[in-house]
Amino acid sequence: MSSSGAVTPLPQQPSHGRGPEALDPATRVSCRTWVQPAYRLEANVLSVLDGYVSRRNRPYPVADGGGQMNQSQIEDVLNSLVYALYAQSGRQGAGENRIGNLQVFDHPDAVDHIVKSPALFRKNFSMISALGYSRFNTNDENWAIRREITQDAYLAAARPAQQNAVSEIYTARLLQSDATPDGIQKALFSASLTIFYRAFGLVADIEQTLTLIDRVREVLRRLQYFSWVVPTISERDGAVYDARQVVADFAAQLAAELCAAAEMARFAEKAKAVRGFSPVEEFVMNVFAGVETTVATVLWVIDRLGANEKVQQRIQDEIDTGKPDTPYTDCIVNETMRYLPPIPFLVREVGAETSLDGRQLRAGQLILLSVVGVHQHPAFWVDPKSFDASRKEFIDDTYDRRAFIPFLTGPRMCGGARLGRLEVREAVRAIVRQFTFNRADDVIRFDYGLALRPAAGSSVAVARR
Template sequence: MSLTDPVAENQQRDDFVPPYPFRHEVTPPVWTLIGLAKKNFLSVWGVRDFQGRLRSMKIFSRELILCNRPDVVRQAFQSNHAALQRKSPQMRHALQPLLGDGLFVSDGETWAKRRKLVAPIIHGSRVPGFAPIMVDTIAEKRAEWAAKPDGSEVDALAEMAHLTAEIISRTIFGRQLGKDYASEVVRGFSEYQKHIDQVDLIAIFGLPEWLPRFRGSALKKAKARILDVLDEIIDSYHAQKQAGEASVIGGLLEARDDQGKPLSREAIRNEAAVIFMAGHETTANTLAWAWYLLSQSPGVAARLQAEIDTVLGDRTPGFSDIASLPYTRAVIEETLRLYPPVPILAREATEQTEIGGKPISKGSLVLVVPWLMHRNPVLWDLPDTFWPERFLNDSMKPGKYGYVPFSIGPRICPGLQFGMSESILSLAMLARHFDLRLKPGTDVQPVCRLTLRPGETLPMTLHARSA
């Protein structure tokens, strides 16, 4: 990979560098970093953090090890999975009120058993069967937009969240959410992220794990919004079954463990919450960021639309069309590189281990940070530039352990293919008919709390493309 690579030289770029937080030349004091992290996790990183390979620092009683090259990422998340499968205390305690012991935050025996049950529900082999439902749902959003006057203002973040919430509900839970329930879920997740603690001081100070964390009334209200919808979905399964309707989540509801026992209702709801969170929140953020990036990159938008027009024309796509949309895929992949939905992957060492020759003591926190590695100038040319063409040339990518928007190793997101297919189909079907333009005067800045969003809202104007 080189700036003088002949392939790179021949690619036309808009050279759009989208926003990112200030990068410190000198690491601030610990208390300053904690204050920054409470507002936005992305604002704590310095120039050296992007360029390094394996770095460590101590914050009070905790050692933090940062892995920022493919070789050490592979050791951390693949070779040392047994010692480093537990999520960080911050992530576990932030999500435990909502997800309980769900797959995303569990580890050990619980994680292994649940993974066996949950992974098949959204496995890549099932995605072709989901595609028609995805397409129908996206077509409804397309019709909704077509009914709006040209130039109408929309919140692209909320629009994509409603779309992906509806898709996950229809494909996995076998029922239509409808606008009211979708709105409850979307608002619930937004409020939850807004009010959850971003820094777990109890863990940082090395205090006992069992000490309670404060949960305010706003957080409890947001949690209730989401879980009330999930309860109704679970309750409706039996009626669906009696009416002869199939539901993928039925596999979880009717699953039995090695002793033939069904999952408890609490466990079922926890896993349903994981599927809903991972299945709509991350994809919604990716699509919102893609619309923003395209609005600032006319050359990329033109090439994307040319591919869609040529491949699809005016017909409705199917799953088989995804393979014929390489540039659309590249736009999504580049969006995930610049704005990975979960930009910090943190694990707690449950036993002594080693990474890159460095001893890792029990209790240390090991961080793989896609936000940093995806912008590491050693791994990527023009790392801060939006340039989807890089994903059309394998020589310009650092390999699977250098690009980890869905994590990597045994804990890789089981819904990877679901999310990619949903994103490509959504972008292709909607960009075929519409341009989204950023509302003048809007300042878009990446904000990471639990996931990486373009702020609270993303105001854009909707414009129909001429046939």
């Protein structure tokens, strides 16, 4: 039985509904959904997740009594965590939400306040930091110095003048790919890696780097699991060893290429005020965060395109106009990120005693910010649990920015947001030009490992145009 989570239509609810006539009802995909894990733990999911474990939290016994957790058990707990967020979303006025001993914040006002107050609500990545430190998991001046190392490169790579180059890279990789979900996924990773390395003046060894990225993802999945469930000493040591080994292998790859070695020296020079700074750790975390979330978003768009061929045709019609503006493509990309955010939640550590949203918070307390809940809050969205490819809030640009945060907001928002949006839009356009998609069912199966992506073995069928 699969351990991937699944989003399934509610009983007797049609998977394709009618939308407002002015928005072309044929392109409205209304799949009222409730997220369910395909494989359930014997215990209730909320008891399984009883306690986000950091150095200050109480010990939590490993489910098998202290032995090695297998891959399906790790996937089950992490996917069940995302399931719990979907299950809790949209419960307006239903009282305080919790997952284990973490308070969950999902009201857009509260979450907006938290992410715009980084001095009070600090990033805490628990065991994930065993892979290293970067702009993504540091705070204060340490973060500010690290940000300056990469930010100019991200902004330059996202300039309008780069649009054609980005489009050409995705088009070329997809032309060379097999017309299969796996072939397209590999082409997307190849294109995104090429663009990322190009932003820093580098050329990636695609096959070798893709292998390293896969290893990073599996290591991070295990480290994230051990942030929720206390590992045995051998499990902890094994995970830390594997994390350090993949960083070492990345370092060897970068050192073997003259330009890459010079770029790592530039990183180190700019961060000489940061004690113990590792340019390779910084680079690895930037590569993974940028490429993984970009590709995950495009894969979700493909998943949703397969549910309605008329949506594909409408994007193609928009491409055929030759106009630079792509409002419908932008709408479905936004709706995909709203409904299936690549980063479904965040954890923050409270820096000082405070109150928020009617709750008292103590210094050192860990809280969970549900991006899923923000994106499905009924006070901010019409029919938020439906995926609507022609969502009026996006078409009319009337949505509340606090309720749509796929790249977060405030001073710690994603530094590569502009580049990510550019890549996703051009990737979707290149895909629709070359392929058509259909689904054997309309069940959304997910696989969570820091980023949320469609599970392997999806029911999407692919054909070249």
